[in-house]
Amino acid sequence: MEGNNTVHASDSVDKSRIVEVKPLRSLAPVLPKNIQSCFPAKYPSGFPPFYSFEKPQEIPLPKEAEEIPVDAETAEEIPVVSAKETTRETPLAAKVTPIRFYKSSVDEEVNPRADGDVNSFSEGLNGDECVDSTRKRGTENIQNCKEFLKRKKNKKTREVAGDGQSSNIGVNPSRNADGDHESVNRVLMTFDSIRRRLCQLEDSKELNSSHAIKRADLRASNALTCKGVKTNLRRRVGVVPGIEVGDIFFFRMEMCLVGLHGQSMGGIDYMNIKDGSKEDTVALSVVSSGVYGDDTEDNDVLVYSGQGENFNKKDKHVTDQKLQRGNLALDRSAQRHDEVRVIRGLRDATNRSAKIYMYDGLYKIQDSWIERGKSGGGIFKYKLVRLPGQKSAFATWKLAQKWKAGSASRNGFILADLSNGVESIPVSLVNDVDDEKGPAFFTYFMSLKKPKPFGLVQPSFGCNCNKACIPGDLNCSCIQRNEGDFPYTANSILVSRKPLIHECGPMCRCLPNCKNRVSQTGLKxxxxxxxxxxxxxxxxxxxxIRAxxxxxxxxxxxVDRAKVCQNGEGDDDEYIFDTSRIYQPFKWNHEPGLLEEVSSNVPSEDYTIPSPLIISARNVGNVGRFMNHSCSPNVFWQPVLYAENNQSFLHIAFFALKHIPPMAxxxxxxxxVLAGHAEGSSAQRRKKKCLCGSAKCRGFFG
Structure with missing residues (x-):
């Protein structure tokens, strides 16, 4: 492996660049003061074992604190183990506070280097302009939970959704401890639906100032935690059920809710386990933010920096990181040859202050040493190597970035831009499977050709907003048509599926960059x-791509529907989109019971289309014509209406159903089509065998 971060005996490196290189396990453990240890005179090879310390005093809990539910943003900053378990192995055991009395350090100023790979709290902001970098969320989360308990006490018999649907909120109880793909997806979609709704409300100033919070992701996580909407609660070494290598997350709280990484800020997640007659501290996962020189030229190798300060700003002197907490856990995992989950963090190209996290699979710690940091303090370094045989994830992401930049040659590359300049972002054409040079000829077009107007009870002739439409402005006729809600968040994310979305169009007086014209501006x-x-x-x-x-x-x-029905003109057309077909129902909008104070405005997810629309992309179309079918898709369609030339036209817009990783x-x-057609009818002839490979594949489509 190349690079100056990794040091082991077999490598040829410039050791003058590494000051006082020592094996990690040669360091003496950091013991709490006034604790009598009973180590033997000689230790076996490896790190000396810890023996039981004096039992720490119990810290009484205030009665008020006992009623506060454990919250992901506060309690999970330390391993979820008893004080008795922690005292055996953790050098700080004498100072451990019971978890429900734990005060989050985020009530104080957060130092981004205070916990190794700890991200500054602003790294959880991911694009919504309703978000800011407040670090006072510890007490706010507790207050939110207390308010929830108060409401629950006053309404003991009230059903969560108002119609007896409380059992539908969350995941199957059998999947709380050990999840699966379905439970993980449900938790993530529920989280994001609430977050989007909170952003929408904040944008439109509908939230009361006493309840308002700029970090919508934290409030969404708090709502799910208070209701127990989590999965994979059983902490474990190795694979987490329902999470696949290559899955991406736009918020750390998403990883906490599905059990991938239990620390909302800390870079190292760890726990205490029993190993025969003794107890040990082991690492479960690490988050690499790529800001401490962790990345190497080999995408299957990670050189991870330990946690802890290496410069004391108060006393203005250099300090070394301590072999405790996450550092100790990584050292023990190295000795035990345990697998460690690795999550890679990369900057979001659409928002440089935010991060996107990708689960890169299981690694093992191959080497460890000490390196002097810029301040002169000692920093623990751990070399983690990816286990073979896993699906490519981080390496694929990096390769996609090179392809985008045009800095890497590609096998099977045919054309740089299939759209021939029609799209502002080029669409490349690639075939590394066979010798076919491209699809059949078609004319690239970004919208509908010769659309037919759709009659409405109240024709849409555009709004009179002078600049851009403002969320919450009920004087805007387009917002009125959307039942008072702005359909998108400030960074152009669709909030909810609706029967019909009304966008501003060419007849509106608002500017062309109005946030209510999302589907009309081409590829993003x-x-x-x-x-x-x-x-x-x-x-x-x-x-x-974010959900x-x-x-x-x-x-x-x-296409004229009468001609299709009478002459079967669309039977051989593989590029037909028909709104009158039967589509598998799914829930994407937020659960009202998880946001009781705003549960009155939940749009229906049943589409209301003025009349059926059939579109053929065989001769004219865009990239949408190349999207294949799946019974478990990652994209869904939404009817959108806007006015042109004094008439309203219906369009079909596609949105991401969930987070989609690069190269997916x-x-x-x-x-x-509807069942009941006679054998040999055009409907029967259009049916095709499905090859999506999904666990929920219904076997056919069309």
Whole structure:
């Protein structure tokens, strides 16, 4: 491995750049003061064992504190183990405070280097302008939970959703301790739906100032924690059920809620375990933010910096990191040859102050040493090597970045821009499967060709806003048509599926960059059309995509429904989109019971389309024509209406159903026609065998 961060005997390195290099296990343990140890005169090879210390005094809990639920942002800053378990192995055991009396350090100024790979608290902001970097969320979360308990006490018999649906909130109780793919998806989608709704409310100033919080992700996490909407509560070494290598997260709290990484800020997650007759501290996962020189040229190697200060600003003197907490856990995991989960953090290209986290799989600690930091203090370094045979994740992301920048040659590369300049972001064409040089000829077009107007009870002739439409401005006619809600957050994320979304259009007086024109401005992510192994051409993204992000419009020619029914003109057209098909129902909007104070405005997810719309993209279309079918898709469609030339036109816009990692194929549900058609009818002929490979595959589509 190249680079000056890794040191072991077999490497040839410039050791003059590493001051006082020592094996990590040669360090003496840091023991609490006034604790009598009983180590033997000689230690076996490796790190000397700790023996039982004097039992610390119990700290009485205030009655008020006993009623406060444990919160992910406060309690999970330390391992969820009893004080008795912790005293055996952790040098700070004599000072351990019971978890429910634990005061979050975020009530004080947070030092981004105070906990090794700890991210500054602003790294949890991820794009919504309703967010700011307040660090006072510890007491706010406690206050929110206390308010929830008060409401619950006053309304003991009240059902959460108001109609007896409390059992539908959260995950199956059997999946609380050990999750699966379905429970993980449900928790993540529930979290993000609440976060989007809170951002919408904050943008429109609908929240009361006493309840307002700029960190919508923290309030969403708090709501789920208070209601017990979490999964994988059983802490474990190794694989976390339901989470796949390559999954991405836009907020740390998402990882906490699904059990991937239990620390809302700390870079090292660890716990105490029993190993025969003794107890040990082991590391579970690490988050590498890529800001401490952790990355190497080898994407399967991570050189991780330990946690703790190496410069005391108060006393103005250099200090060394201590072999305690996460550092001690990593050392013990190295001795035990345990697997450690690694989460990589990368800057969000759309918001440079935010991070996106990718689960990169299981690693093992191969080497460890001490290195002098810039301040002169000693820093623990750990070399983690990725276990072979795992799906490529971080390496694929880095490769996609090189392809975007044009700095890497590609196997099967055909064309730099399939759109021929129509899109502001180029769409590359790639085939590394066979010798086909490209799809059949078509004309690239960003929207509908020759659309037909749709009659409405109240025709839409545009709003009279002078600049841009402002969320919460009920004088805006477009906001009125959306039942008083602005459909998108400040960073253009769709808040909720609705029967019909009314966007501003060419007839509106607001500026062209109005946030209510999301579906009319073309691609936002860089994509490529590629040849699949068994499903023809497909579409995938080179960028990470957040849930609710606009993907593209389904562009093409509007087809007369009567001709399709009478002559079967669409039977051989593989590029037909038909709003009258049956689509698998799913829930994407927020649960009202999780936000009791704002539970009155939950839009229906059943589409209301003035009349059926059929679009053919065979001869004219955009990248939407290349999206394949899946019974478990990551994209969904939403009807959008806006006015042009004194008439209203319906469009089909696609949005991300969930977070989508780079190089993932984009798919949506093609739906199927109504049952009951006679054998040999056009409906039967259009049915095709499904090859999506999903666990929920229904076997056919069309």
């Amino acid at each position: 992510q860089q994509m490529e059309v590629f040849k699949t192994k068994d499903r023809g051409w497909g579409l995938r993204t080179l960028d990470p 609710g992000s606009f993907i593209c419009e389904y562009a093409g020619e509007v 194929e984009l798919t949506y549900d093609y739906g199927f």
